[in-house]
Amino acid sequence: MSDPLRDDERELVERAKRDPRQFGALYDRHFQQIYRFVYSRVREQTAAEDVTSEIFMKALKAMPRYQDTGRPFAAWLYQISVNAIADRYRTLRPSSPLDDFHDLSIAEPPLEEQAAHRDEIRRIWALVEALPVQQKTALVLKFQEDMKIEDIAIAMGKTPGAVKLLIHRGVSRLREEADSLRPAE
Amino acid sequence: MSMQHDPDLDDVLQDQELRHVADLLREARMTEAPLDDAFRSALRRQLMNQAWGMGGGGTPWWRKMFGPTGMVWATAAVGVILIGVVVVLTATNQPGPSDQVVVTSPISNQSAVRLQQPIQVTFNQPMNHPSTEAAVQITPATTVAFSWHENTLSVTPTAGDLAPNTQYQVTIGPGARTASGQSLTAPKTITFVTQPPAAPSPSPSPSARPTPVTALAGQHLLASIPEGITNVLWSPDSSTVYFVTGKGALESVPFAGGSPTVIAPDGVTSVAINPAGDQLAYIRKANIEILAIAPGTTTEVVPTPAPVLVGWTTGGVEWVSADGVYTAAPGGQGKVAPLPATGTVTAISFAPDGVHIAYTQDQSLNVMDLGTGKSTVLGLPGAHFLGWSPDGTGIMYSGAQAVVLADLGGRNTTPLPAGEPSWSSQDEVLLGSDVNLFVMRSDASGQTKLADGTFHLPDWAPNGIAFTYFRGGELFAASAPAPAPPATAPLDAATSVVNAFMKARKDNPDRANAYLDDNGRKAYSSAIGGLNLQVTGDPSFSRYYLLTAQVTGSHPDTAQFVVRIVLAHNNLDVKTFEETLTLVRTQGSQQFLVDQAAAGSVLTLGSTAEVVSVDVTTTSVKVTFDSDLKPETVTAGVIILDSKGKQIGNAPSYAKRTVTIDGLDLKSGKSFKLVVLSTVQDVSGNNIAAEYDLTFEGPAGKSGDRHKDTSPSPSPQPSPSATPSS
Numbered sequence: 049m050s051d052p053l054r055d056d057e058r059e060l061v062e063r064a065k066r067d068p069r070q071f072g073a074l075y076d077r078h079f080q081q082i083y084r085f086v087y088s089r090v091r092e093q094t095a096a097e098d099v100t101s102e103i104f105m106k107a108l109k110a111m112p113r114y115q116d117t118g119r120p121f122a123a124w125l126y127q128i129s130v131n132a133i134a135d136r137y138r139t140l141r142p143s144s145p146l147d148d149f150h151d152l153s154i155a156e157p158p159l160e161e162q163a164a165h166r167d168e169i170r171r172i173w174a175l176v177e178a179l180p181v182q183q184k185t186a187l188v189l190k191f192q193e194d195m196k197i198e199d200i201a202i203a204m205g206k207t208p209g210a211v212k213l214l215i216h217r218g219v220s221r222l223r224e225e226a227d228s229l230r231p232a233e
Numbered sequence: 234m235s236m237q238h239d240p241d242l243d244d245v246l247q248d249q250e251l252r253h254v255a256d257l258l259r260e261a262r263m264t265e266a267p268l269d270d271a272f273r274s275a276l277r278r279q280l281m282n283q284a285w286g287m288g289g290g291g292t293p294w295w296r297k298m299f300g301p302t303g304m305v306w307a308t309a310a311v312g313v314i315l316i317g318v319v320v321v322l323t324a325t326n327q328p329g330p331s332d333q334v335v336v337t338s339p340i341s342n343q344s345a346v347r348l349q350q351p352i353q354v355t356f357n358q359p360m361n362h363p364s365t366e367a368a369v370q371i372t373p374a375t376t377v378a379f380s381w382h383e384n385t386l387s388v389t390p391t392a393g394d395l396a397p398n399t400q401y402q403v404t405i406g407p408g409a410r411t412a413s414g415q416s417l418t419a420p421k422t423i424t425f426v427t428q429p430p431a432a433p434s435p436s437p438s439p440s441a442r443p444t445p446v447t448a449l450a451g452q453h454l455l456a457s458i459p460e461g462i463t464n465v466l467w468s469p470d471s472s473t474v475y476f477v478t479g480k481g482a483l484e485s486v487p488f489a490g491g492s493p494t495v496i497a498p499d500g501v502t503s504v505a506i507n508p509a510g511d512q513l514a515y516i517r518k519a520n521i522e523i524l525a526i527a528p529g530t531t532t533e534v535v536p537t538p539a540p541v542l543v544g545w546t547t548g549g550v551e552w553v554s555a556d557g558v559y560t561a562a563p564g565g566q567g568k569v570a571p572l573p574a575t576g577t578v579t580a581i582s583f584a585p586d587g588v589h590i591a592y593t594q595d596q597s598l599n600v601m602d603l604g605t606g607k608s609t610v611l612g613l614p615g616a617h618f619l620g621w622s623p624d625g626t627g628i629m630y631s632g633a634q635a636v637v638l639a640d641l642g643g644r645n646t647t648p649l650p651a652g653e654p655s656w657s658s659q660d661e662v663l664l665g666s667d668v669n670l671f672v673m674r675s676d677a678s679g680q681t682k683l684a685d686g687t688f689h690l691p692d693w694a695p696n697g698i699a700f701t702y703f704r705g706g707e708l709f710a711a712s713a714p715a716p717a718p719p720a721t722a723p724l725d726a727a728t729s730v731v732n733a734f735m736k737a738r739k740d741n742p743d744r745a746n747a748y749l750d751d752n753g754r755k756a757y758s759s760a761i762g763g764l765n766l767q768v769t770g771d772p773s774f775s776r777y778y779l780l781t782a783q784v785t786g787s788h789p790d791t792a793q794f795v796v797r798i799v800l801a802h803n804n805l806d807v808k809t810f811e812e813t814l815t816l817v818r819t820q821g822s823q824q825f826l827v828d829q830a831a832a833g834s835v836l837t838l839g840s841t842a843e844v845v846s847v848d849v850t851t852t853s854v855k856v857t858f859d860s861d862l863k864p865e866t867v868t869a870g871v872i873i874l875d876s877k878g879k880q881i882g883n884a885p886s887y888a889k890r891t892v893t894i895d896g897l898d899l900k901s902g903k904s905f906k907l908v909v910l911s912t913v914q915d916v917s918g919n920n921i922a923a924e925y926d927l928t929f930e931g932p933a934g935k936s937g938d939r940h941k942d943t944s945p946s947p948s949p950q951p952s953p954s955a956t957p958s959s
Contacts, residue, residue, distance in 0.1 A: 068284035075277055083273075087266035097272050101279070108280050172257045190242075191258035197241050212245045219251045219258075226254065 054120070061121050064111050071108050074121065079104070082125055085193055089133045099136050103128050119202050126195070126203035130185055168226070175225045176218070183218035186211055278803075285807050334358065336405055336421040342804070344776065345428040345647045345676040348394040351380075351387040352403055354423065359384055359412035368409035368417075372402040373842060373860040374915040392889035396859040397430040398778045398797075398845045400806045424804060428676055429778055430846050430857070448714040449670075449684050455486050456493050457707040464503070465701055465708065469510035471694035474701055476708060477501050483515055488699055488710055496524065505583065507545040514543045514550045523550055536566055542590075544583025546603075551587065553580035558590060558603055570606040581618045586625030586741070589641055591618045598630055600641050611643045623658040623695065624733065626740040627675070636664070638675055640740055645776075649677050653690050659697035659729045663713070665689055670702075672713060683713060724784050727792035727816045727825040734814075734827060735777045735796060742767035750819065753827035764812065764832050768798060772808055775801030780811065780846070783932070790818040792825065800835075810835040841922045842915045847907060849932055853895040854882070854907060860890065860915040867892050870913035874906045881905075899931035 060077070063070040082103060087096040106128050114124060176187055182204070189200045197215075201208045239255075246252050335357035340346045356365075366379045369388060376391045388403065395401065404422040456462060460479025467474060475485045475496075483497040483504055497517055504515040513524040521534040521543055536559060540552035551560040557571040558580075572578050576595040583590050588603045596614040601607070612630050619629040619636060629638055636649040638656070652664030656675060664671040665688035673680040689703040701710050734748035745766050749757060757766040768774040781795035793815050800808040815829035842860035854873055864887040871885045871892045883896035899905055909925040 069281065071284050072277060072281055075280055079273060079276075080268075083268060084266045093267050093269070096266065097269070097276075101276050104276060104280055105283065108283055169257050169260055172254060176258070187258060191255065194259075197245075215242070216245050216251075219246060219254050222258075223250050223254045 057121055058116060061114065061116060065114060068108060068111055071111060074107075075104055078122055078125055081122060081193075082129055085126070085129060085188075086133060088188070088192060090136055095136065099129075099132050103132050106132070117202065119199050123195070123199035123202040126189065126193070126199070127205065130189075130203050134181070172222055172226060175222050178225075179218050179221060183214050183221070186214035187218045187222075190215055282803055282805065285802050285805060334360075334409070334411060334415065334417050334421075336417075336423070338403075338423040338425075340425045341423045342425065343648075344426045344645050345678075346395070346401075346425045347677070348397060348427055348430070350395070351389040352377075352395075352401070352423070353385055353387055354403065354405065355385045356411075357384070360386070361410040361412055361414070365405065365409040368406035370404045370406060372404075372840065373399065374917045374919070375401075376861045376916055390861075392861060394889070395427045396845055396890055397427055397857065399843075399859040400424065400426045400799075402805075426776060428678055450712040450714070452709060452711040453490050455488075455490065455701060455708045455710045456484070461706055462703070462708050464501075465690075465692050466504055466506055467692070467694045467701075468506060469508060469695050471696040471699055474708070474710065475504060475506065475513065477504060477515075481517075483513075483517075488694070490710075497522065503541065503543045505544045505550075507550075508547075512545075514545065516540050516543050516552070521550060521552060534561055534566075542580045542583065544587060544590075546587030551583065553583075553590065553592075558601075570601060570603045572601075573608070582621070584621050584625040584628075584641075585623055586744075589625065591621075591628065593618075600628060600643075602641070609641065609643050611639060612637060619654050620656060622656045622675070623693075623697075624737065624741070624744060626736060626744075627656065629654050629656060629662075636662075638662070647675065647677055649673065650680070653688075655691045655693045655700065657693040657697040657700075658695055658733075660732050661693075661697065661713075663688075663691040663693060663700060665691040665702055723787075723790040723818065723825075724782055724792055726818070727784075727790075727794070728779070728782055730816060730825040730827070731779065731782075731794050731796065731814060735798075738766060738768065739774050739777070748827055750817065750826040750828050752829060756827075756830040764830055768800075772800035772802040775799050775804070775806065781813075783930075785815075785930075789820065790825070791828075792816045799838075806838050808835050808837055841919045842913065843921075844909060844925050844927075847927060847929075849899065849929055851899050851901075851932055852897050853893060854897065854899075856892045856894075856907065856909065858890050858892075858915075862887060862890065862892075863914045863916060863918070866912055866914040870910040872908050872910075873897065874908060876904045901931045903931045905929055905931060 057077075060070070060073050064074055079100075083096060083100045086099045086103070087093070090096050090099060103125065107125055110128075176184055179187065185204060186200060189195045189203055190197075195203070197208045197211050200211045204211060204214075206214075242252075242255060246255055337355050337357075338353055340350075340352065352371075354369075362379075362381055365386060369377070369379070369386075371377060371388070373396065375396075377388045378391055380387045380389070402422055402424050404420050405417060406420045407417045409417050455474055456476060458478045462476045462478060464477040465474060466476065472488055473485050474488060475483065477483050481499045481501045482495055483501040484493040484495050486493040496513065497515060500518045502516045504513060506513050511526050513526060515522055515524075519539040521536060521540055523532045523534065524530070525532075534550065534552075536552055536554060538554040538556065540554050540559075542553040544551050546560060549561050551558060551569065553559075553572070555572075556574075558569040559566045560569050561567075572580070572592065573594050577593075579593045581591045581593065584600075590601050590603065592599050592601065598611045598616040598618055599608040600611060602609075611628065612632055616637075617631040619631060621628055622638075625641075627638055627640055629636055631637070632646075632648055635651050636654045637646050638649060639646040649662060650664060650671070652666050652671065655663045655665075657663070660675050661672050662675055663683075664673070667687055667689075669685045670683045670688035670691065671680055672683050687704045691700050691702040693700045699710060699712050701708055703709070730748055734745055737745035737748065745757075746754065755761065755763060757763050759765065777796050777798045779794055780797050781793065783793050785791050785793045793813065796812050796814060798810055798812065799806050800810075811833040813829075813831045813833075814827050816825040817828040818825050842858045842862060844856055845859045846855075846857040848855040848857075856871060867885050867887045871894065872880050873882045873894050875881050881897060882894040885892045885894050887893075905928070907925070907927040907929065909921065909927075911920050911922070911924050913921050915921075
């Protein structure tokens, strides 16, 4: 069945491929998403701006070669983003504390439960940062960016099966690590 | 807490504990990342600028950034550029601004840049030479050599001159490092536009006038007044000179010579003549007197506050008082626009169009649009007003080292050598001084010495032939030689009209009608589906240049031009279209007027080589490109066909961006076609965007007579040139 949003995006992409000046509409549509993702990885505003600029510049230049694989255009942007961030990571490490970025506020449960839960989430995400790069990337794209496996596969240049394996290994490792770190009750 | 079910993970996380971890991961929602909206907007602008440079497709632009190694750096990335500009601006928020590398060039944003000069790029600190040279990218594709003097890098095209009529973009990429190893925070781009080819040119070139010249005719003393003379003013018919003496007497003298006639005996401080030439207005003893010249009757206006400067607008007399600009109105006076209320404000001159004034506010020179009340600062602090163009669309002021010609927005500046200038209706500028008198086109081309000797404050007559000047405090008059030798006079006269017409269309479309005859008005009548006299929209009318200039008939004199109109977005050339104009000399006034006009389609300017000039003689055709070409692609890529489609002429030769085909016998009145195939490549290996076809006639005149004749257009559309075959 035809998806109007996808059709709309496909049209925008085709236009931008034919005429790069139409790229503005794609930029408007995806800037926030990509910038936020980049910021979550580099955690420093100037660095996030640099990397975001690089990503969209690369995307604009590469538009004529973009091939529609039937997946969202964003998957391709994430692919460029993952590579750009990887380049950045070679020289730059995130500097801000994790909870500067991940909102740990939990509604409803009693305060003490909330505090414990927040602590658990914080520990989990701290552990994510310590995972091997590929596992970390897969988890971030899956759980933070809420992407589909197939789209993560495009972004990471892997097969969906490989992505599933990375997620499984990553989550398993987190569970093990979390167990070892969990304070005695 | 809610647990999300993600079918994507059903077969990945089957263990309950793993799903719990996944839920925890999912629950930590991202906070909003700190975002500077200015960054978002700036990045969008960069992208769009880059996209404009990429055009509508074709060879990936970025490939052109990396041409052959060594000295060759070719790029086609128009947009890379403004990235630099914008990023440099945004980088000011970053730490260490004092260490920032600042890149400047004396020709940045200049138009009509001389062809015979290197591109000079100056850094504010010592640079690492190899990395800086490697970071230089030039559009259009140009092979260059580098040399350094202290912190200035000279980039010299190995072809010698710069290409004519071309917008260059020179980018210093972020790979450039300082001597201490610091990289540029962002690319920096210098953009400029070159002047038309020097020769052969339809406009007077240095060879058009002998040098040195004693060609001034009829030098004679007009007035010798012991107290001195100020406020020299020509009558619109160029027959009479008005002036004010040191005692404040307003007098007139015929250009031909004779005794001065006293019009007002004293107290005159400012004088202006109306466009019809039948009324003089002058300030005398704090009032304005209006003299109807023929009957000799005078009426008086009594402004409050007292006037300091008088002028004429289409509605009548106007004047400047201490607090603003006024005009006569029923029952008294009406304020047209206020003057600034701060600083020391001095009104200097009304423009010939009557709707602008020049004034100074403290150290700054300003032009005010009386229609909107808005002012524009011109030049640097301390700039002096030096005069207007006769149509009021241009202004002259003193620059750092020279005279600067600009439009009233302060843009499109053209530097001229130092001197005392006067701008003629023929678009020529006289430059007087203590020691000589020069004349040149307003684009600084064709600089020619007219005479040695003292020529102070030259002032062209409206006819563009006669002029006054001061020598030893006395007022003299003379006639300059005609703008061109007799053989090319019709072409020059018509060229002047085309230039005036195009300038008016760009700056003041209402005035463009004056250059159209009845047929021409129909051609530009929107009511009957004609062409647009006013070119509006975005991209906007940025500049124009003449591709063809050819006399095509006599009795009456007829000339044909192809004008290329360049449209720009954010100061970058992005589109172009051509108009073919046919001008006919009218029998009465002997003035050329536009009689016919036809427009070609709008083309997107690619980042590949463009034809910028074609010179046709009876024996050869020279095609000049804006880019350096691969010579081996030229042989089979540039051909001349006769009217039967048969290839003629010798094999093309290539040197310095110009392809020459000789061994031709181009007979007058016969039709020929120049074809530039898309197999022609620039030095970066990029094919030209589309085939160019140019249909032209064999030039009139003796063998070897040169005509500038170029009208490239993409095949298969015929060029808009009005050749019979098309």
